[in-house]
Amino acid sequence: MRYIWILIFNTIAATSLGQNKSEYGLMLVDELWHYQHLVDSLPDNKMVDLKQVDGLHFDIRYATANNFTQQVIYPKAEAFARQPVANALENANRAFQKKGYSIKIWDAYRPYAATVLFYELIKDTTFVASPFSGSRHNRGCALDLTLVNNKTGKEVPMPTTYDDFTELAYPSSPLKDPILAKNRTLLIETMQEYGFEVYPTEWWHFDFKGWKDYPILNLTFDELKKNK
Numbered sequence: 601m602r603y604i605w606i607l608i609f610n611t612i613a614a615t616s617l618g619q620n621k622s623e624y625g626l627m628l629v630d631e632l633w634h635y636q637h638l639v640d641s642l643p644d645n646k647m648v649d650l651k652q653v654d655g656l657h658f659d660i661r662y663a664t665a666n667n668f669t670q671q672v673i674y675p676k677a678e679a680f681a682r683q684p685v686a687n688a689l690e691n692a693n694r695a696f697q698k699k700g701y702s703i704k705i706w707d708a709y710r711p712y713a714a715t716v717l718f719y720e721l722i723k724d725t726t727f728v729a730s731p732f733s734g735s736r737h738n739r740g741c742a743l744d745l746t747l748v749n750n751k752t753g754k755e756v757p758m759p760t761t762y763d764d765f766t767e768l769a770y771p772s773s774p775l776k777d778p779i780l781a782k783n784r785t786l787l788i789e790t791m792q793e794y795g796f797e798v799y800p801t802e803w804w805h806f807d808f809k810g811w812k813d814y815p816i817l818n819l820t821f822d823e824l825k826k827n828k
Contacts, residue, residue: 624731628712630818632827647740647824648686650679650708655693657704657748668763669721678821679708682740685808692794700750706762707744710737712818727765734816741811744804747787756783771803
C-alpha cells in the first residue's frame with residue numbers, strides 16, 4: 601500500500617511540476633520533459649507531424665500575413681495533431697479521395713501563445729478562443745480545413761473564405777446557392793463519420809472527439825520536431 605501511495609504521489613508531482621500557469625491563470629504543458637512523460641504514459645498524447653500523412657494539402661495561413669491578423673504568427677508552416685486525430689484525418693482523407701477530393705489544412709495545433717495573441721487583437725470570443733480556457737487547437741485536437749478538387753487542384757467553393765467573422769460562416773447558416781450547400785454538407789458529414797464535430801461558428805473548424813481529455817500545450821513547432 602505504501603508503494604502505491606508513493607507511486608501516485610510521484611505521478612502527481614511530475615504532472616504538476618511540468619505545468620506552468622499562464623498570465624490568465626491557465627495550467628499549461630510547456631516543457632518537453634513533461635510532454636514526453638505524458639506520451640510515455642499514454643501514446644495517444646503524441647503529437648504527429650501531419651506532413652507525414654499521405655495525400656493532404658497544406659496552406660498554413662498563420663505562417664503568412666494572409667490571415668485575419670495580417671501578421672505572420674508562426675515562424676514556420678507546420679501542422680501537428682494528436683495521434684488519434686492524425687489517424688482519423690488520414691481515414692477521412694481517403695474517403696474524400698474516393699469522391700475526387702482531398703483535404704487542405706489551414707491550421708492544426710496552435711501553441712497557446714498564439715491564442716493569447718489572437719485574443720489580445722480581437723477581444724471577441726465568438727471567433728477566437730478565450731485565453732482563460734484555451735483553444736482546442738492548443739490541445740492538438742482541432743483542425744481548420746477545406747477541400748480541394750483533385751482534378752483541378754483548386755479549393756472547392758464554400759460559403760465563405762477562411763476566418764470569416766460573419767454569421768455566413770456558421771455551419772447552420774442558410775445558403776441560397778445549392779452548390780455551396782452541397783459542398784459544405786459533404787465536408788461536415790464526412791468529417792463527422794470519422795469522429796470530428798464542426799464548430800458552431802466556423803464551417804472549416806473541426807474538433808476531434810474527446811478533445812477535453814488532452815492538456816493544453818505551449819510548445820513550439822521546433823520543440824515538437826526535436827521530440828519525434
